[in-house]
Amino acid sequence: MKANVRIKQTAALAAALCVGASGVAFAQESDTNATTVAYWKLGAAASVTLSPSGNGILDLATNAGQGTIPGTVSGVPVSVQDLWFQGPVSAGPTFTADAPPAGMFNGDNYFTAGTGSWDCGADLFSGAGGSLTCDNTTYGNNFNGPDFTWEIYFKSDTANDPSTGTQTQFLIFDHHQSAYAFLSLNDNAGNTNNIGSIRFWSWNVAVFGIDCRITAAQNHGHRLDDGQWHYAAMRFNTATETMDLLVVNQDGTSAETSTYITVPLNPGGSGSQGPVFLGCDENQNEQFDGEINQLRYSNASLPNSKLMANAAACNAPVFNNTASTTSVAQGSVLNVSPATWPVQVLGGPLQYQWQLNGVNIPGATNLALNLYPATPAESGTYQVTATTPCGGPPAISAPMVVSVVPAIPQTRWSFNFTEAVTFPQATVDDVLPGGIYDLITFNDAPNPSGIGANGGIGLTNAVPPATMFINGNNGSTNAFDASFIQNVNGVVFYPLGPDVFDFQTDFTLELFFRSYGDQSGTGPMELLCQGSDGGNTFRYGVNLNQAGPGAISFKVNNLGTAPTGPSWEDTNPGIQSVVLNNANYADGAWHYLQAKYDSVANTISLSVANADGSGTNVTAALPAGYSPLANQVTGNLFVGRFRYPLVDGGNTDPRTFIGEIDEVQVSSGLITPATGQLGYVAGPPSITGISLSGSTVTIQFTGSPAALASSYTLVGSPTVNGTYTTLAASVTSLGGGNFQATVAKSGAAQFYKIKH
Numbered sequence: 159m160k161a162n163v164r165i166k167q168t169a170a171l172a173a174a175l176c177v178g179a180s181g182v183a184f185a186q187e188s189d190t191n192a193t194t195v196a197y198w199k200l201g202a203a204a205s206v207t208l209s210p211s212g213n214g215i216l217d218l219a220t221n222a223g224q225g226t227i228p229g230t231v232s233g234v235p236v237s238v239q240d241l242w243f244q245g246p247v248s249a250g251p252t253f254t255a256d257a258p259p260a261g262m263f264n265g266d267n268y269f270t271a272g273t274g275s276w277d278c279g280a281d282l283f284s285g286a287g288g289s290l291t292c293d294n295t296t297y298g299n300n301f302n303g304p305d306f307t308w309e310i311y312f313k314s315d316t317a318n319d320p321s322t323g324t325q326t327q328f329l330i331f332d333h334h335q336s337a338y339a340f341l342s343l344n345d346n347a348g349n350t351n352n353i354g355s356i357r358f359w360s361w362n363v364a365v366f367g368i369d370c371r372i373t374a375a376q377n378h379g380h381r382l383d384d385g386q387w388h389y390a391a392m393r394f395n396t397a398t399e400t401m402d403l404l405v406v407n408q409d410g411t412s413a414e415t416s417t418y419i420t421v422p423l424n425p426g427g428s429g430s431q432g433p434v435f436l437g438c439d440e441n442q443n444e445q446f447d448g449e450i451n452q453l454r455y456s457n458a459s460l461p462n463s464k465l466m467a468n469a470a471a472c473n474a475p476v477f478n479n480t481a482s483t484t485s486v487a488q489g490s491v492l493n494v495s496p497a498t499w500p501v502q503v504l505g506g507p508l509q510y511q512w513q514l515n516g517v518n519i520p521g522a523t524n525l526a527l528n529l530y531p532a533t534p535a536e537s538g539t540y541q542v543t544a545t546t547p548c549g550g551p552p553a554i555s556a557p558m559v560v561s562v563v564p565a566i567p568q569t570r571w572s573f574n575f576t577e578a579v580t581f582p583q584a585t586v587d588d589v590l591p592g593g594i595y596d597l598i599t600f601n602d603a604p605n606p607s608g609i610g611a612n613g614g615i616g617l618t619n620a621v622p623p624a625t626m627f628i629n630g631n632n633g634s635t636n637a638f639d640a641s642f643i644q645n646v647n648g649v650v651f652y653p654l655g656p657d658v659f660d661f662q663t664d665f666t667l668e669l670f671f672r673s674y675g676d677q678s679g680t681g682p683m684e685l686l687c688q689g690s691d692g693g694n695t696f697r698y699g700v701n702l703n704q705a706g707p708g709a710i711s712f713k714v715n716n717l718g719t720a721p722t723g724p725s726w727e728d729t730n731p732g733i734q735s736v737v738l739n740n741a742n743y744a745d746g747a748w749h750y751l752q753a754k755y756d757s758v759a760n761t762i763s764l765s766v767a768n769a770d771g772s773g774t775n776v777t778a779a780l781p782a783g784y785s786p787l788a789n790q791v792t793g794n795l796f797v798g799r800f801r802y803p804l805v806d807g808g809n810t811d812p813r814t815f816i817g818e819i820d821e822v823q824v825s826s827g828l829i830t831p832a833t834g835q836l837g838y839v840a841g842p843p844s845i846t847g848i849s850l851s852g853s854t855v856t857i858q859f860t861g862s863p864a865a866l867a868s869s870y871t872l873v874g875s876p877t878v879n880g881t882y883t884t885l886a887a888s889v890t891s892l893g894g895g896n897f898q899a900t901v902a903k904s905g906a907a908q909f910y911k912i913k914h
Contacts, residue, residue, distance in 0.1 A: 188218045188219070188220045189218055189219050189220065189221075189454065190220050190221055191221065191456065191464070192221050193221075193307075193456040193457055193458040193460065193464075194219045194221055194454060194455075194456050195219060195239065195300050195301065195303075195455045195456060195457050196217045196219050196239040196292065196300075196301075196453075196454070196455045197217065197218045197219045197452075197453075197454045197455075198215045198216070198217060198218065198240075198241055198452060198453045198454070199215070199218060199272045199451075199452045200215055200253075200272075200274075200275055200276035200450050200451060200452055200453070201253060201257075201272040201273040201274040201275065201276075201451075202253055202273065202274065203215065203243070203251050203253070204216045206240045206241075206242050208238075208240070208242075208293075208296050208297065209240070209242030209243070209248075210242070210244075210248075211242060211243055211244065211248030211249070213242065213243045213248050213249070213251060214240050214241050214242035214243055214290075215240060215241040215242075215276075215290070216240055217238060217239045217240050217241075219239070238297055239292055239297045239298065239300070240292070240297060241290050241291065241292050241436060242290070242291065242292075242293065243288060243289075243290055244288050244289045244290075244291060245287050245288025245289060245442075246287055246288050247281040247282065247285060247287065247288035247289075248288060251276065251281055251290075252276070252277040252280040252281050252285070253274050253275065253276055253277065254274055254275055254277050254449060255273070255274045256274065256275055256313070256449055257271035257272060257273070257274055257275055257451055258271050258311050258313070258387040258389070258408070258451055259271070259387065259408060261410065261468065262311070262387060262389055262406060262408065262410075262467055262468060263466060263467060263468060264463075264465060264466055264467060264468050264469075265468060266463065267464075267466070269452075269466040271311075271451060271452075272451070272452065275311075275313070275449040275450060275451040276290070276437075276449065276450050276451075277315075277448075277449050278290075278436075278437035278438075278445065278446045278447075278448060278449065278450050279314075279315040279445075279446065279447040279448050279449065280315075281437075282437050282438055282442075282445035282446070283315075283327075283445040283446065283447040283448075284447070287442070288442075289435055289436075289437070289438055289442050290435070290436040290437055290438075291433045291434060291435050291436065292433055292434040292436075293433050294431060294432060294433045294434075295433075299333075299431050299432070299433065299434070300457065301332050301333070301338070301434055301455055302332075302333065302338055302425035302431055303457035303458070304394075304396040304422060304423075305394060305395055305396050305397075305457065305458050305459045306339070306393070306394055306455065306456065306457055306458070306459065307391055307392070307393045307454075307455070307456040307458060307459055307460040307465070308330055308332065308339065308341065308391065308392045308393075308453075308454075308455055309389070309390070309391045309453065309454045309455075309456075309465060309466050309467070310329055310330060310341065310389070310390055310450065310452070310453045310454075311387060311388070311389050311450065311451035311452055311453075311466075311467075312329055312387075312388055312390070312446065312448055312449065312450050312451070313385065313386060313387045313388065313448050313449045313451075314343075314382075314383040314384065314385055314446075314447060314448035315385070315447050315448045315449070316383065316385060316447060316448075317383075317384050317385030317386075318354070318381055318383065318384055318385075319383070319447075322344075322383065322447050323344060323347065323353050323354060323381070323383055324344060324347040324348070324353060325344060325347070325444070326342055326343070326344055326345045326346075326347065326439075326444045327342060327343040327344060327383070327444060327445065327446045327447060327448075328340060328341070328342045328343075328435070328437070328438050328439040328444050328445070328446060329341045329342065329343065329390070329436070329437065329446055329450070330392075330434070330435075330436060330453070331434065331435040331436075331438070331439050331440050332434050333425065333431050333432050333434070334432030334433050334434075334435065334440040335431075335432040335440070336424075336425070336431060336432065337359070337360065337361065337440070338360060338423065338424075338425045338431070339358065339359070339360045339392060339394070339423070340358075340359050340360075340439070341356065341357070341358055341359075341390060341392055342356070342357050342359070342439075342444075343355070343356055343357075343382050343383050343446070344383065345357040345359070345371075351373055351375070352371070352373060353374070353381070354373070354374035354380075354381025354382055354383055354384070355371055355372060355373040355374060355382065356371070356372050356377075356382045356388075356390060356403070356405060357369050357370070357371045357403075358370040358371075358392035358401060358403040360394070360401065360423045361423070361424060362419055362421045362422060362423045362424050368401070368417060368419050369401070369417065370392070370401050370402065370403035370415045370416065370417045371403070371415065372403055372405050372413050372414075372415055376413055376415070377405055377407065377411075377413045378407070378411045378413065380407050380409075380411070382405070383447075383448070386407065386408040386409075387407075387408040387451075388405060388406070388407055388408065389405065389406040389466070389467040389469075390403065390404065390405050390406075391403070391404045391460075391465055391467070391469075392404075393459045393460065394423055394459060395459035396422045396423075396459075398418070398524055398525065399418060399419050399420055399421065399422060399526075400416050400417065400418050400419070400525060401416065401417045401419060401423075402414065402415070402416045402417075402459070403415050403416075404462070404465075404469060406467045406468065406469050410468075412469055414508075416508060416525070418495060418524075418525040418526050420493075420495075420526065434455075436450065436453060437450060452466070454466060475508055475544035475545070475546060475552070475553040476553055477496050477542075477544070477553055477554070477555040477556065479496040479555050479556050479558075480556050481556045481557050481558070481559075482556070482557075482558050482559070483558075483559045483560075483561075484558070484559070484560055484561070485560070485561045485562075485563050485566060486532050486560065486561075486562055486563070486566070486826075487532070487562075487563060487564070487565050487566045487663075487664060487825070487826040487827025487828075488531070488532055488533060488534065488562050488563065488564050488565070488664070488827055488828070489531045489532065489663050489664035489756065489757055489758045489827060489828065490530075490531070490532050490663045490664060490826055490827060491528060491529070491530045491531075491532065491662065491663055491786075492527070492528070492529040492530070492532040492536055492560065492562070493526065493527070493528055494512075494526065494527040494528075494529075494540050494558055494560065495525065495526040495527070496525070496542055496555040496556070496558070508525075508544045508545070508546060509523065509544070509545050509546070510523050510524060510525055510542055510543065510544055511523055511542065511543045511545075512527050512540065512541075512542045513540070513541050513542070513543065514536070514538050514539070514540055515538045515539055516539075516541075525542070527540065527542070530663065530786070531663065531664075531757065531758045532562045533562060534562050535562075536560065536562050537560060537561050537562045538559075538560065539557045539558070539559050539560075540557070540558040540559075540560055541554050541555050541556075541557055541558070542554070542555045543555075563827070563833065564827055564828060564829075564830055564832070564833045565664075565666060565825045565826065565827030565828055565829040565830065565833040565834065566825060566826050566827055566833075567590055567823055567824070567825045567829070567833075567834045568590075568595065568658060568659070568824050568825055568826055569588045569590060569593060569595040569652075569658075569822075569823070569824050570588065570589050570590045570593070570821065570822065570823040570824075570836075571586050571587075571588060571589070571597055571638075571797070571821075571822045571823075572589045572633075572634050572636075572820070572821055573586055573615075573617060573636050573637055573638040573819070573820060573821075574589075574634050574635050574636050575587075575617070575636065576614060576615045576617065580596050580598070581596075581598045583598050583599050583600060584598070584599050584614040584615045585597065585598050585599075586598075586615060586638075586650070595652055595658065596652075597615075597650055597651060597652055597797065598650075598651065598652075598653065599614065599615050599648065599649065599650045599651075600647075600648060600649060600651075600802065601642075601643045601646055601647060601648020601649065602646040602647045602648060603642060603643055603646045603648060615638065615642070615650055616638070616639035616640075616641070616642025616643075617636040617637065617638065617639060618636065618637055618638075618639045618818055619635060619636055619637075620637060620672075620818060621633030621634060621635065621636065621637050621820055622637075622670040622672075622748045622750070622769075622820055622821070623748065623769055624863075624894065625769070625771070625863040625864055625894075625895075626670065626748065626750050626767065626769055626837050626838060626863065627836060627837055627838070627863070627894050627895070628831055628835060628836070628837060628838050628860050628863065628894050628895035628896060629831065629834065629835065629836070629860075629894065629895075629896065630893075630894055630896070631821070631836050631837075631894070632894075633670065633820050633821060634821075636820075637670075637818040637819065637820035638650065638797065638798060638818060638819045638820065639818055640797070640798030640799065640814060640815040640816070640817060640818065640819055641674060641814065641815070641816045641817065643799065643814060644814045644816060645804070646804060647802060647803055647804050648799070648802065648804075649794070649796050649799050649801070649802045650796070650797045650798060650799070651794045651795060651796045651797065652794060652795040653794055654791070654793050654794050657791050657792070657793075659688055659795045659824060660688070660689070660697060660790070660791060660792055661698075661755070661787065661826065662757070662786045662787045662788070662789055663757040663758075663785075663786050663787070663826075664754075664755060664756055664757050664758070664826065664827050664828050665754070665755050665824070665825065665826055665827070666752065666753070666754045666755075666823075666824070666825040666827065666828055666829040667686055667698075667700060667712075667751070667752070667753040667754075667822075667823075667824055668750070668751065668752050668753075668821070668822070668823040668824075668825070668829065668835070668836050668837065669685060669686060669700075669750075669751055669819055669820070669821060669822040669823070670748060670749070670750050670751070670819070670820045670821050670836075670837065671685055671748070671749055671751065671815070671817060671818065671819050671820070672746060672747055672748040672749065672817050672818055673702070673744040673745065673746055673815070673816055673817035674746065674816050674817045674818075675746045676742070676744065676745055676746055677702070677703070677744040677746075677816050677817065678702075678703060678707035678708035678742050678744045678745070679703075679707055680703060680744070680816060681703055681813075682701050682702070682703050682704040682800075682813045683701060683702045683703055683744070683813055683814065683815040683816060683817075684699060684700075684701045684796065684798065684799055684800040684813040684814075684815060685699075685700045685701060685702065685751070685797075685798065685815055685819060686699060686700045686795070686796070686797055686798075686822065687699035687700075687701070687795070687796045687799075687800055687801075688792065688793070688794075688795045688796075689715075689792030689793040689794070689795075690793070690796065690800050690801050695717070695790075695792040695793055696713075696715050696733070696792075697714070697715050697717075697787070697792045697793075698712075698713060698714045698715065698755070699712075699713055699800075700712050700713075700751060700753050700764075701713075701800075701813065702743060702744045702815070703744060705735070705737040705739055706737075706739045707742065707744075708739070708741065708742030708743050708744045708745065709737055709738060709739035709743070710737065710738045710739075710743050710751065710764060710766060711735050711736070711737050712735065712736050712737075712753040712762055712763075712764045713733055713734065713735040714733070714734055714735075714755055714762055714780075714787065715732050715733045715734075715787070716732055716734075716784055716785075716787050716788055717732060717787075717788040717790055717792075718732040718784075718788070719732035719733075734762065734778070734780050734781070734784065735762075735778070736762045736763060736764045736776055736777065736778035737764075737776070738764050738766055738774055738776055740774055741774070743766060744817075747768065747769055748768075748769050749766050749767065749768055749769075750766065750767040750773075750836070750837035750838065750839075751764070751765070751766050752764070752765040752766075752829070752835075752837070752839055753765075754828050754829075755787075756828060757785040757786045757787070758785075760779065760780045760782075760784060760785045761777050761778060761779055761780060762777070762778055762780065763775065763776065763777040763778070764776050764777075765839045765840075765841075767837060767838050767839055767840050770864065771838070771840065771862040771863060771864035771865065772840060773838075773839060773840025773841075774840070775839065775840070775841060795824075797819060797822060798814065798815040798819050799812055799813060799814050799815065800812055800813035800814075801813075821836055821837075823836050830844065830846075831844045831846050831860040832844070832846035832847065835860075838860070838861075838862060838863050838895045840862070842912075842914065843859045843860065843861040843870060843897075843912040843913075843914055844859060844860050844861075845857060845858070845859045845910070845911075845912060846858050846859055846860055846896075848910070850903065853902055853903045854900055854901070854902065854903065855900065855901050855902070855903055855908075855910075856898060856899070856900050857872065857887075857898070857899045857900075857901075857910055857912070858892075858896065858897070858898050859896075859897050859898075859899070859912050860895050860896055860897070861895055861897055861912075861914060862895060862914075863894055863895035865914065866891075867889045867890050867891040867897055868889065869914060870889050870897060870899070870912055870913065870914050871884055871887075871889075871912070871913040871914075872884070872885045872887035872889065872899045872901055872910060872911075872912060872913075873885060873910070873911050873912075873913055874901075874904070874908045874909060874910050874911075875908070875909050876906060876907055876908060876909070877907075877909065878909050880909075882909075882911055885901050885910075886901065886902075887899045887900060887901040888900050888901075899912070
């Protein structure tokens with residue numbers, strides 16, 4: 159049965175060749191594939207009508223719909239995206255009769271080597287200079303598809319030359335001015351591992367310069383400048399956000415590598431999508447010393463079966479990652495990839511399958527794994543396997559151990575002192591272990607601390623009372639005097655990039671504050687605000703007095719609707735708020751504030767505790783479909799102010815807080831007393847830990863710092879929903895709202911609660 163199928167395929171191919179031989183040879187010199195934007199054979203020059211020199215290479219793509227010519231409404235006709243010769247070489251480009259062997263071409267398609275090749279080495283590398291280019295302003299530049307494949311056949315004029323082997327040589331440069339994609343040899347050959355390598359480079363705004371590279375060692379020992387013919391295809395797949403580089407060698411071996419980049423490539427904005435250069439870089443300084451046979455660009459990430467080359471050979475996949483351990487906050491997006499981004503995987507073509515604790519995860523077949531919302535069930539050991547169509551044992555990545563925890567404090571600012579080490583301006587350090595998110599200042603006020611040339615940060619030695627804290631925290635020595643910049647241009651802020659505080663999922667804000675006297679009639683005063691500096695990009699914030707005199711508002715924005723009115727923080731369908739207006743919180747007394755966004759429950763909540771241990775909590779449901787928040791970069795995080803200018807566009811709206819702010823902590827996830835919460839929140843006691851030692855059970859819990867230990871009672875039940883009765887327990891205070899209850903082990907299952 160297999161023999162019959164093979165005979166039929168052979169007969170079909172012979173028929174196609176006979177048609178070509180009967181006078182329709184040009185059909186084999188064109189490309190009718192719907193995805194082909196341009197196809198150039200470089201065997202000889204032709205008359206190119208729009209070229210200033212008149213000499214060039216005809217585009218043999220014959221499909222319709224190749225975009226529009228820039229600056230016009232005219233569609234680009236078929237077969238007009240020609241290459242043309244520029245500079246001294248235009249009068250007499252050099253061609254050779256040399257061509258790749260037929261065995262390198264895809265036998266299931268109509269591609270052939272043609273009659274010869276362009277000697278780029280003679281014309282550009284050591285010749286008169288110039289370039290071979292597709293001019294985007296004349297022919298239209300459609301080489302910026304979200305998916306694409308560049309293909310090229312090339313052969314160096316020298317074999318493993320010690321001089322040229324350390325010089326970068328460009329084969330393709332797509333987009334002068336923005337470098338959407340380029341293919342080069344010996345790039346960064348100062349690293350000896352890169353001598354004889356080939357590199358596919360691009361960028362995606364998030365990171366400048368991401369690449370796929372195949373070294374000589376990875377290419378079965380073949381240098382790509384060894385005087386042999388090679389084929390290369392550089393592909394980008396926007397659905398999988400993967401760059402891929404494939405090489406096929408003259409002896410039939412091949413190598414492939416892929417890079418997962420998390421964010422699509424960036425083709426550049428209007429005016430930056432410049433011409434394509436062949437055989438040199440955009441500045442025409444780093445030319446290729448060799449021959450180029452043919453080139454094709456497709457606006458799709460083509461499978462191997464649709465490529466020009468015979469790329470049937472497979473390579474064993476290899477992962478380059480090492481074992482890792484990480485923690486993520488519950489309710490957040492769990493991103494797992496087999497190495498620190500970007501990750502490169504050798505081998506191909508590849509298929510992936512993720513496993514959790516050795517069990518396949520259904521549908522998890524991309525190189526990176528994204529799970530939302532993260533739950534404790536997602537904790538465990540992750541690995542991804544890679545296989546090829548050729549069979550053989552799969553490769554498996556090193557283990558990635560993930561712990562999903564309730565919350566992770568990202569930063570804490572205590573305002574104990576300022577320094578000028580990180581920035582020339584006065585700086586407030588992030589005091590969490592390993593903290594790197596320091597606040598800086600820009601303001602026009604005199605510098606009270608003598609640090610920096612651009613204003614300081616006003617501090618005061620009045621801090622919240624220790625009885626407002628839990629978990630052994632305190633207000634230390636100083637607090638931030640936000641009123642210092644009341645009448646000047648100025649902010650204390652965490653600058654944009656990286657935008658670690660642009661949360662899409664669960665987060666918690668904590669801070670202590672007190673106004674200078676009764677400020678309930680002062681108007682809106684901002685305590686914390688993310689993204690209010692860049693126009694209508696407000697993301698979230700907490701303020702006083704906006705919802706009413708002395709009231710507190712916590713607002714979030716999913717950026718679904720642009721804010722309206724003179725204030726960027728006004729309520730509209732894109733911005734939702736929760737309000738506490740049961741008391742005057744701008745009353746001159748210290749208060750502890752906790753604001754939470756719960757993307758899973760689709761709620762926002764606000765809790766405020768007072769110095770006497772009293773407090774109020776409120777939760778508001780968000781509209782259906784509101785969560786998670788938008789994936790968008792929105793700007794700076796301001797403390798004690800709404801934005802930098804005192805006057806902006808004729809509006810005086812800095813919303814400076816007239817008072818003190820201390821101990822600001824921002825966390826991913828929903829903070830609890832057991833996960834690093836700073837202050838006491840009025841409400842039921844919260845059990846933070848339980849342990850057994852011998853015959854004694856110890857239960858740790860948090861409560862009001864002002865409460866007596868004797869006011870708490872331990873109750874127990876043999877079933878979780880059973881009847882709870884008082885137990886003979888000893889309750890002691892550990893200080894700062896932390897308590898401990900000890901009780902004798904019952905000898906059977908027991909569930910505990912704390913009563914107050």
